[in-house]
Amino acid sequence: MSEQPVQGQVITSQLIASLAARTALETPGVLRLEPTIQGFLARLGPAALQNLRNPGSQNGTYRHDGVTATISDGTARVHLDIATDIAYTALNVAEIVQHRVRESISHTGLTPGRVDISILAIEPQPRTKLS
Numbered sequence: 001m002s003e004q005p006v007q008g009q010v011i012t013s014q015l016i017a018s019l020a021a022r023t024a025l026e027t028p029g030v031l032r033l034e035p036t037i038q039g040f041l042a043r044l045g046p047a048a049l050q051n052l053r054n055p056g057s058q059n060g061t062y063r064h065d066g067v068t069a070t071i072s073d074g075t076a077r078v079h080l081d082i083a084t085d086i087a088y089t090a091l092n093v094a095e096i097v098q099h100r101v102r103e104s105i106s107h108t109g110l111t112p113g114r115v116d117i118s119i120l121a122i123e124p125q126p127r128t129k130l131s
Helices: 013-025 037-044 046-053 090-106
Strands: 030-033 060-064 067-072 075-085 111-123
Touching: 013 030, 013 060, 013 067, 013 075, 013 090, 075 090, 090 111
Parallel strands: 075 111
Antiparallel strands: 030 075, 060 067, 067 075
């Protein structure tokens, strides 16, 4: 066996937010994350200065367009604001996103906490223009 130390990465709330966002966007039926005015205003407040000084921490909250991740005592909680495709049942999409995000968090070594999904829009998938 090798005597070299194993390199690790500190799991931050910013990393959990990124992981949750990517997981949601890779789920069939999710069109996009939906930034909200409330999220925008929260980033302008005192939390904005904290995010500039320490963009995500092992204990704390990180917010970015449509996703909020909080780590506290080894548990990661996530809130996602999403838009779903009208061709899918929105409730089913939200349940699948919850399950997939919890599974992704469990791979980080943290305990998955609440994963809240707010569906802010249900609309047809945009069509691509043909040249």
